[in-house]
Amino acid sequence: MQLAVNIVVLAATYALIACGYVLIYRVSRVLNLAHGELMMVGAYLLVTVASASALPPLLAVGLAAALSLGVGVLVHLFLMRRLTGQPALAAVLTTIGLGILLRGLVVLLWSAEQQHPAQSLGLANPPITLFGGGRISTLSLALVLTTGAVYGGLFAFLRFSRWGIRMRAAGQNPLLAAQRGINLNGIYAVAWGLSTFTGSVAGILIALDSGLDTTMATIGLKAFPVALVGGLDSLLGSLLGALIVATAEVVLIQYVDPLLSDVVPFLILMAVLLARPWGLFGSREELDRV
């Protein structure tokens, strides 16, 4: 039972992070390898908000997440917009550069020491015993519920809202979308903002649950195979990919070797790349377009 709880929590974490990769890739065909760092920045914003104001925890979390949305938009406006028209790989390498820059900046601005935003917010994190005897911390439960809410919200947003439909159109065919009067730069900015927002929510919840230092970016990188396993342009895929990777990881760590933790997502990634490079739910034509 405890194993199942662990799997669900890890899967929810991966899924919440992975949807950020999918959002940006689906709309602009850019693989954002700075996602882990951006999510870390979101968590550090909470540290600042918590220490600078006496807001109640929920408001502080909301403010930090809203700020991170702004960070995402700024990244697009000041950096990614300049790379329009360049090869996809240049954009990926630029996000790698951005990630390195952010890691350095985070240490410069917030120091490398471990932070505990939950303590400074006065947030308790008591374990809850579930019906099968499994235990889950309150914040992990919050993470699982948030993931559900975020995915529900994203599905509804992309399916029904005006901006969501524009985003899908821009992803399917940027040229036609632009001809129909869709502001591509605006769409991309929204995608970057949303992606950073969801990533930061994940980062904030993880930081509240287990503290925060610069290793958080590594968690972000581990979630990236999840997005690719499911298919880089499919939200449903990343949900399923998260479940697969989390199950494999938890079971293998439990029964084989704890050192495997860092490598399992990449082993699965390798298998998927060899057998079905476009992922479980991705569209096949992606491969030729890149």
Next chain:
Amino acid sequence: MSEAARRPLLRTALLAAAGLVLLLLPLATTPLLLDLGCQVLLACIGALSLMLLTGFAGQVSLGHAGLLAAGAFTVGILVKEATAPFWVTLPAAAIAGALLGLLFGLPSLRLRALYLAVSSLALHFIVIYLGGEYETLRGLSTGIMVDPPRLFGHELYGGRAWYILLLVVAMAVLLACRNLVRSRTGRAWAAIRAHETVAAALGIAVARHKLLAFVISSAFTALAGGLFAYYRGFVSIEAFSLYLSIQYVAMIIIGGMGSLGGAILGALFVTLFPYGIEAALSTLPHADRYAGAMFASNYAAFGLVMIFFLVFEPQGLIGLWRRWRPASAKAGRP
């Protein structure tokens, strides 16, 4: 003498002079500078081999550190388990690299650009995991010590000897790369980089040449890794992080894609960059206050430089040179 006839002469003279300066350098410098020189030369070998793969054959790799690690671990394990001599371990490292290159190259037959980069990233983590597993199994949790190699009965020790050795190897690798690029194989790579389908239509065996690029590049890389292991006298997976792979990619971007000279410039730039930042920071007022932030500042500045080159100067340092060199030199070349 006509312009065309004078150029090769001038070039040869310049190259000879540069070679002489490089050879005589160790006589006139401090150990610190010699160590820097050795680091640059090691980086040159790695950057040249990555340039061969990415800049000429057009195959992207984010797993360069994994290959360096493979070479270093081959040397480390052979020295540790079999006390094998220099003459055995380095070729073994190159062979291990070549085999691994075959493995790294296999996905390239199906995957392109982004997905290929991702698969090499995955392989990097797998290689590092295997190295870590070896360290734990043998109880060498901190790393493997490697004794200095013996060459012609002499122990190879100290910056000067290493500098000469690395200089010779780097020159040999440069020469090999230059000849490869100008050979039939090199032209096949250029065609594949330009357009795979067209290359195949022209009768080029695309799959074979792609794998060949991976094998050759990886063998050189692993050789550099093996030399690194001897030079440092110590092997540990800590030294081969993803950041190292990124640094090598940055070298060929900053240097300039598709140019061997660019690889060397990039290796020079990226290796010396942290020392430059350190020197710049120490001239600031209250330098001691920033001492703790040195590592982070380095990191941030490196990211900034990488972004700068990608956004504003995609042709790299070589591109800058081509644009700014004297007009007379420009006129002399097509």
